[in-house]
Amino acid sequence: METLTGSAAGVPYTALPPAVDGPAPLIVTWHMLDAPRTDAAFAAALPMRGVPAWRVHLGMPMCGARMVDGRVGAVVELARRDALLAFLAPFARQAAEEFPAALEALRRQLPVDDGPVSVLGASLGGAVALNVLATQAFPVRAAALVNPAVRLRSVVPLTDGLAGHPYHWTEEAHRVAEEFDFVARAGEIAAELPLLVVSGELDHPVLRADATALVGELRAHSGGAELVTVPELAHPLAEEPGLDPAPQLPTAKSVDEILTRWFSRQLTN
Template sequence: MRTITGTAADVPFTALPPADGGSAPLIVTWHMLDAPRSDAAFAAALPMHDLPAWRVHLGMPMCGARMVDGSTDAIVELFSTDPLMSFLHPFVRQATEEFPAALASIRAQLPVDDGPIGVLGGSLGGAVALRVLAETGTPVFAGAVVNAAIRIRSVVDLFPGEYAYDAESGKIADSLDFVTKADAITAPLLVVSGEQDHPALRTDASDLVGALGERAELLRVPGLAHPLADEPGIEPAPQLPQARAVDTGLTTWFRRHLELR
């Protein structure tokens, strides 16, 4: 597939153009911290080839081109120190805060139109997409999340040991519960949930769709666990069958809403 790589306000990206390579709407994505754990690998897992839109996959902090010393060891150290306050929350906060400047840079570099965008996030990148939807006021024509971090407490519970919340970390965790923020998410949202994903994340996906009502759809994918690619998930790899099913669902969803713009 034809790809364009670069940086947008210091954020690395992998862009996939529409078939004609010309001016078109924009869909922005944030990848998982599980495989695929880079913008290039996420683009290969979910290319959404048939969309008449630019798909620009942004790199998450300390991933891909921003890895420290070319490895994920620094990330492991962060979540070993404090999974919420050293890892999950800072990553979501940084990716959200750097997005407006990255979006402006993308618009300056690529022939994308100036209308509402689409947003997509996987796993922890899903929390970024949901925060953009709920908190930034960015015009969005449609969003989607895949095996997403919808309630950060559910993600914290996946790490070993019992997490000791205090007043500050409890407040942060509450701020990253998007079921309670459903009223602030006004764009239509597709919630993709693997039938083999972590049980708490599957529950959160159902709860978010329930809270959003007619604004949301739930797509359950048989056989899909949490990752969308095989390890190590840093470099682009052939699309797995379960990822292809997700890709088809996303393409159908965004195409429908592109036609309604």
């Protein structure tokens, strides 16, 4: 079966079917806002072809089919207005809030089984996945994060180049940053959940430190989290502009192989 595209409760997606017939488990992903920055491009970067599950890559707000006027400039304008309150937090919050309805629609549209869903998030998509995990609104079978935005407080300074000036922290901004601090909220994630964090050796040092801190906190609560470092991997998983499917980079191939082994093991246990 070929790659499918569609919309689930208004959320665009790119779906890759498993090689097996009949209902199969479901893995839902959220892409990064760096390259690859659309669901189609993310599916090409991390196809996880060997996993016996549907891999459904959801589009983030204002990305891919939801880009304003087909351009990324609208996102940049939000970052310049307020990197945290107008850009990072609203994107992560909206993607998490629209997930339950999207998941229900996906279960109607695709031949997936009725077991718990698995999730994967990269960069800001990692904050979405962590938000979903922390709410524990429904069972999750396994989760993985790639170069995740574990603390939005750490991500904000990385956007100063877009804004053209250092971020001005307000009382509201500090409050929202606490909401998206998943090291502090690690205790809200189900203790028995298998969780893998993939961190690029060349990712932003602050994001690598946060990934290590998250795994440390999760291990303190349950002992079930794993951290894997990928040599030579920086933050992006694809070449710019990262809007359309592109040949898989060697570093992305390494991540893809790690995720394929991880999810295959979790789904067959």
